[in-house]
Amino acid sequence: MPALLEFEEAAMFSAEIQCMFLVTGATGGLGRRIVRQLREQNLPVRAFVRLNARYSELEQRGAEIFVGNLLNDRDIEKACRGVRVVISAHGANATGEGDAQSIDYRANIELIDQAKAQGAEHFVFTSVLGADRGYEDAPVFKAKREVEKYLQQQADGLGYTILRPSGFASNLLPLAERFRQTGIYLLIGEPQNRTSIVSTDDLARIAVASASLDAARNRVFNIGGPEALSRDQIPKIFGRIFNREPIIINPPLLLFDGLRGAVGLVSPSVSESLGTLRALLANEYLVTPAEVALLETTFGFQPESLEHFLRRCLGI
Template identity: 70%
Template sequence: MFLITGATGGLGRRIVRLLREQEMPVRAFVRLMSRYAELEHRGAEIFIGDLQQEKDIKKACQGIQYMIGAHGSDGNAAALDYRANIELIDRAKDIGVKHFVFISVLGADRGYENAPTFKAKREVEKYLQASGLNYTILRPSGFSSNLLPLAEQFRQTGIYLLVGDPKNRTSIISTDDLARIAVNSVSTPAARNQILPVGGPDILKREDIPHIFGRIFNREPIVINPPLLLFDAVRGAFGLFNPNTGKSLGTLRTLLANEFFCTTHEIANVESIFNLKLESLESFLRRYLGV
């Protein structure tokens, strides 16, 4: 039995689908108001709970052999990115889970002090490494599925908002590839007790993304490129009225201000370990956009 947290998210939903296609038993940890009908239809066992409640985590973990932590912070890094994951690891130790797959973030080890999600995920990484559990830590450089809403907006308007340095590099991973890697990590000896940066096969500049959209939809992109200073001003204004919101925007600011890409060696290493050919961002978008 696999326990998947964040099961209705872009990544978690794909992980559940893959496991059910392999006829593996899956328990999907979901919130009551989330959309989980598809997962139930595929034969996943639905556990409705709250990752901020220890009693819910304890119940969800009963009879589990494998865990894949794919949930996000939902704006609350301390509670969800940190405490919930620590509790999941503790429960995994108590019941003798065979393998724990944790979805971290590329750059978690860089010491970004003003990025709550990065700090939380790095502390969870260290806790998991010291736990005695078999683990795989995956550090993706961004999910391709997160660009689908932006692509649909571009389809309608031709406009792309690019905040910050357009020359910053990225290597966005196909969310389908990441799901496959997460699932296969539990049965791939070379992935055991490893931290693996995971990115797409192409190292792109951020300014390349609107041009990919332009090729897909056959229109010239209109790129609006406000400086990062404008974001800082808006963040500061939010912080005056809601300090917690200002702090949470620190993670987004970090993502906008820095480069997040895997090296060609890291990309080749992942392809070798999992015996797959990683999908390009453009290929992923074309598949989902039907173009």
């Protein structure tokens, strides 16, 4: 009988290991939400975190904490052991270390190689809307696109889902809190440029579901919210939420370019990294109604509006 119990316990342990999820960027705005949703479904998840990150919430939710560095290949190899699904939710800005070359490109290539080598079944990659537009001066966009192409080449041995989200709604929460205090909103560049801002909780839900849906296997999804918002509509939404008239400060993109040029004289690498921000400020990031309908059909829910997301997260 004891031997039988040992066998059953070993089998249960093996089954748990086989369905293990690995989430990189687990303490970021997206990664933290992915871990929460996995644990709410009682799914085992290994959260890849840095030692100086705030990860106690993830641990309390039952996530396995893996402390490591995405710049270290050995750490990536160890983190991928026994993993069935990898969800890449990290980025150079979120990690606070490295750059687009090392974090957005090389670390993801190593993750893909290790996932495939260790028998993982699926890789969910968080790219960016517009990665395929060929922005030469935007390192993160270029890195994401090269990872997309590499991942698609591995489809014979590793299933994938590539998510190309527009701007994260959660990135606006600090701006909303600042607006609550001051009523001021800084809008650099063209106010009429539009974007389909995505609820970060919706994106996390899609990332988790992508691992088990046949309809999401080996697919690329452009992901955004239900509205095409001009950039000057965002402070108006803030104004409605906090019941105050927004004070919009709108410097031209030309001023940003001048400051970037001055920074380049002192630190060319920082100036280069600002190319990604410029691409974000200068262009529109929209999903079409057909793409929104595809998301609803594939993942079975209607996307959340920006105002609803903000009111929910701010408790208003």
